[in-house]
Amino acid sequence: MYSNVPANHVTTEKSSSSSYPQPMNTPKSKSFRRLTKAVVSAGAVSCLLLSLLSSVTSTDASAAAVEGQPFTGNASDRPVSAPAVSPVSSNTEQKLHYTAVEGGYYYTVALRSDGSVWSWGRNLLGELGISETIRYRHTFSPVRIPHLSDVTAISTSGGGYSAAVQADGSVWHWGAGRTPRAVPGITNAAGVTAGSSTSLVLLRDGTVQSWHNPTDKLPGTSSHEAEREPVLHPIRGLNNVVQTALAGMDGYALKKDGSVWTWKEADKTNAGPSKPKQIKGLTRISYITDQSGDLLVLDAKGKVWRVDSKGKRTPYHHELTVKKMDASSNYVLLVTAKGEVYSYGNTVTGKQGKIKQLSDITDVSAGYYHSLARSSNGTVWGWGGDKYQEAGAPATSSGGMVYTPVQAKLGTDLIVNGKLLPSMYPAVETSAALQLPIKVIATALGAQFQVHTTEGQQSHYTLTYNDRIITVRPNEAQYTVSSRNQNKPKEAQVITLSEPIGNYSGAVTAPYEMFQGLGLNVTWDRSRAALNMDDTNQAASAH
Numbered sequence: 001m002y003s004n005v006p007a008n009h010v011t012t013e014k015s016s017s018s019s020y021p022q023p024m025n026t027p028k029s030k031s032f033r034r035l036t037k038a039v040v041s042a043g044a045v046s047c048l049l050l051s052l053l054s055s056v057t058s059t060d061a062s063a064a065a066v067e068g069q070p071f072t073g074n075a076s077d078r079p080v081s082a083p084a085v086s087p088v089s090s091n092t093e094q095k096l097h098y099t100a101v102e103g104g105y106y107y108t109v110a111l112r113s114d115g116s117v118w119s120w121g122r123n124l125l126g127e128l129g130i131s132e133t134i135r136y137r138h139t140f141s142p143v144r145i146p147h148l149s150d151v152t153a154i155s156t157s158g159g160g161y162s163a164a165v166q167a168d169g170s171v172w173h174w175g176a177g178r179t180p181r182a183v184p185g186i187t188n189a190a191g192v193t194a195g196s197s198t199s200l201v202l203l204r205d206g207t208v209q210s211w212h213n214p215t216d217k218l219p220g221t222s223s224h225e226a227e228r229e230p231v232l233h234p235i236r237g238l239n240n241v242v243q244t245a246l247a248g249m250d251g252y253a254l255k256k257d258g259s260v261w262t263w264k265e266a267d268k269t270n271a272g273p274s275k276p277k278q279i280k281g282l283t284r285i286s287y288i289t290d291q292s293g294d295l296l297v298l299d300a301k302g303k304v305w306r307v308d309s310k311g312k313r314t315p316y317h318h319e320l321t322v323k324k325m326d327a328s329s330n331y332v333l334l335v336t337a338k339g340e341v342y343s344y345g346n347t348v349t350g351k352q353g354k355i356k357q358l359s360d361i362t363d364v365s366a367g368y369y370h371s372l373a374r375s376s377n378g379t380v381w382g383w384g385g386d387k388y389q390e391a392g393a394p395a396t397s398s399g400g401m402v403y404t405p406v407q408a409k410l411g412t413d414l415i416v417n418g419k420l421l422p423s424m425y426p427a428v429e430t431s432a433a434l435q436l437p438i439k440v441i442a443t444a445l446g447a448q449f450q451v452h453t454t455e456g457q458q459s460h461y462t463l464t465y466n467d468r469i470i471t472v473r474p475n476e477a478q479y480t481v482s483s484r485n486q487n488k489p490k491e492a493q494v495i496t497l498s499e500p501i502g503n504y505s506g507a508v509t510a511p512y513e514m515f516q517g518l519g520l521n522v523t524w525d526r527s528r529a530a531l532n533m534d535d536t537n538q539a540a541s542a543h
Contacts, residue, residue, distance in 0.1 A: 096410060096529050097378020103367025104158040106388045110142065110380060110408070115150040117164055118142035118411040120426075121390030125216065127160040129174035130424045132217070136505040140389035141426040142411030147180040148172060155194040158328070158368060161213050163194045171201055173230075177217030185232050195246035198265045201232075202244050208235040208253055212269045233272040235263060247290035251276075258284040260297060279311055291327035291345075298322055302337055317344065328366040333373075335361050341373055348384025349403055355383070357405050373405065381405035413530045416444040425507035427531060433498040434524050434531060435509035438463065441533070447518070451508070461501075461508065465518040472501055472510065479510075481517040 100111040107121030107128060119128040120142045124135055129145045150167040156175075163173040164180075169188040174180040183201070186209075191202040200210050211230035235251065238261060243254040249265040251273065263276040279295075282305075287298040295307040302321035305313045317334065320342060324335040331345030341355040341364060348371050358373055358381060365372040369385030372392075382391030387400035392408025395401055409429055414421040414436070421444050425437040438461070442449035447465035451458055463470040464484070472479040477500045482492035495517055501510040512531055516522050524531045 095527065098374055098380045098408075098410075099378060100154050101363070101365050101372045101374050101380050102154055102156040102162070103365040103370055103372045103382075103390070104156045104160065104162075105368045106385075106390050107160070108367065108370075108372060108382065108390050108392065108408070109145075109154055109156050109162055110411075111151055111154045111164075112411065113378060115148075115152070115167070116411075116413075117145045117148045117151050117154060119145055120392060120408070122388035125160045125175075126177040127175055129162065129179055132177060132179055134424050138388040138390075139426060139505045140391075140393050140409070141428045141504070142409055143424065143426045144411060144413065144422070145174065145180060146422045153191050155192050155199075157194040157196050157199075157213070159196055160216070161194055161199075163192045163199055165189045165192050165201075169204065173199070173213075176214060178214070183211065183230050183232075191244065193244045193246055195265075196248060197267075198246065198249070198251075200235075200244045200246060200251060202241055206238075206240045206242070206256070208238050208241050208244055208251075209233060210235060210251065210265060210273055228269075231270060233266075235273055235276060238276050243288060245288050245290055245295075247293060247295070250290075252288055252290070252295060254285055254288050258282075258286070258300065260285055260288060260295070262295075279307065281311065281313055282307070287325065289325055289327050291332055292329050296325060296327055296332065298325060304334065317342070324363055326364050326366045328368055330368070331366060333364040333366050333371060335364055335373075339376070343371065347371075349401070355405065370402075372408075380408040382408055410529045412524075414441070415530060415532045416441065417534050419444075425505060425509075427512075428502070428504050428509060429526075430499065433511035433513070434526075435499075435502050435504065436512050436515070436531070437504075437507040438501075438510050439508065441515065445518075445520075445533075445535070463518070465520075468518050470514065470517050472514065475500060479514055479517060 097113050098110045099113050102109045104127060107119060109117065109119045111117055120139050121127065122138060123130065124137065126132065128143055130143050148164055151164045152167055153165040154162065156162040161173065161175045163171055165171055171183040171186045171189045171192055172180045173183055186201055188204045189201050190204045193200040198210050198212050200208055202208055209232045211232050214228065238253055240256045241253045242256050245252040249267065251263045251265055253261045253276065255261065260279045260282045261276040262279055264274040266273055282297060284300040285297045286300050289296050293309060296316065297305050297307060299305065302323060303318050304316040304322050304325060306316045307313050320334055321337045322334045323337050326333050331343060331347045334342045339360040339362065341358045341361050342353055343355060344352055348369055360376050361373045362376050363374045367390065370382055370391045371384050373381045380392060383402045383405040384391060385400065386395040386402045391402045391406060393402065393406040396406065397403055412427040412429060412434060414423060414427055423437060423440045425440055428435040439449050442463060445465060447463055450462045452460050452462065458474060460471055460473045467483050467485040469482050469484055470479050477497045478494055479497060480492050480494050497514060498511045501508065503509065512522055512524055515533060520533055521536050522533045
């Protein structure tokens with residue numbers, strides 16, 4: 001979030017200046033399924049994490065220092081709540097959209113229609129998969145997960161471990177302190193289910209294999225066990241499978257004929273799973289998920305049934321005709337044939353029944369503290385707990401809550417001199433501008449970014465590139481650009497910015513148009529969720 005807390009040295013108050021000269025000539029420009037692991041992990045490492053926070057970089061520490069502070073930006077910077085009418089119209093012009101979304105323990109993972117994978121929320125245990133060393137407390141602005149492309153399916157355990165299938169049939173896993181890497185030995189995957197202890201891959205031939213998840217790799221630690229490659233175990237006797245699910249060590253498979261099968265995963269790394277058995281009495285099932293150790297099944301007529309450990313089946317809200325569902329340990333989300341969403345149990349807002357602000361919904365995901373819904377046009381909406389901005393926007397109510405669903409951002413690609421820029425810090429879309437992480441951009445350009453201090457306080461920043469120097473101060477919505485060329489000196493000019501520079505998740509950021517002051521061609525295409533930045537002089541010399 002943007003904050004005027006002294007640790008960040010930034011505010012969102014606009015400068016009173018209104019008229020400045022123009023720049024020097026520049027070119028135009030699945031849900032949280034495993035409460036056990038999440039709670040155990042969070043509790044077991046909380047003390048260690050508190051000590052680790054004091055050892056992270058200064059920018060990360062400053063981000064941690066403002067965790068829990070209220071949003072202090074302009075009123076127009078606050079997220080717009082979902083309208084009382086259908087929310088689907090606000091995103092229809094965007095060519096890119098989300099095709100899947102998964103909520104976890106304080107974080108969210110989403111798949112975009114171009115095959116890229118994005119995440120937002122907390123990154124304290126490496127949940128976001130963007131770095132093995134950098135930690136920060138929150139981001140509502142999506143961060144692109146590195147090394148992943150042409151992804152067709154995603155899954156998260158909820159406790160920080162996630163996996164994805166690429167179009168070439170490979171499976172990649174990340175989180176638990178790691179960036180993505182391929183699971184060896186898989187070349188023909190169709191789907192994946194990440195669990196708390198084990199994970200499943202559904203192969204294109206309808207068979208299933210499992211592996212034991214790596215142990216958490218915490219910041220500043222190393223573990224030989226954590227770096228062992230996963231060992232695949234076939235679920236023998238299973239075929240014609242179309243969907244898989246996990247509840248702890250219990251595996252489930254839905255076959256093409258509508259039957260449901262179950263088995264036990266081994267608790268030892270090198271041991272294989274038990275032989276699958278069909279669950280009697282379940283026929284014509286179209287979808288399965290788990291909730292608090294029970295299995296929830298959706299039949300061909302759109303009715304949901306709860307199946308306990310003994311196989312007893314009881315109806316679950318048969319007043320609804322359901323087309324999709326998901327559950328966490330505490331509550332259940334149901335999507336009706338009409339595209340409406342209902343939530344039951346210990347819900348994230350404490351309210352039961354219909355989520356009135358949502359319509360035309362095709363999919364849902366039940367995070368532990370927050371819920372997510374995806375509409376038919378690929379818009380993602382989040383509500384519930386938002387302490388770490390996992391719902392997709394700064395909290396709209398006290399206590400870090402979002403009671404009315406808010407629309408998540410799409411995530412913006414940064415393309416510098418024709419190359420996609422991997423960044424652990426996101427571009428931040430506000431109501432007035434797109435804020436970019438200055439140091440990340442400077443490194444990509446080969447520019448020099450310096451932080452200057454006076455009496456221990458950050459006084460100003462300088463950005464030097466070729467013969468130009470930009471000077472900008474915290475709290476001011478303007479910058480000064482001057483020339484280093486002594487042979488052709490130019491008078492320094494003061495340029496107005498659309499909003500002040502900021503500090504987001506520990507990174508100093510600036511509105512994208514500031515980089516035009518370096519003589520760069522900078523264009524932001526909001527509809528394509530891409531910012532292009534290039535040096536036309538370098539491009540011309542290259543040719």
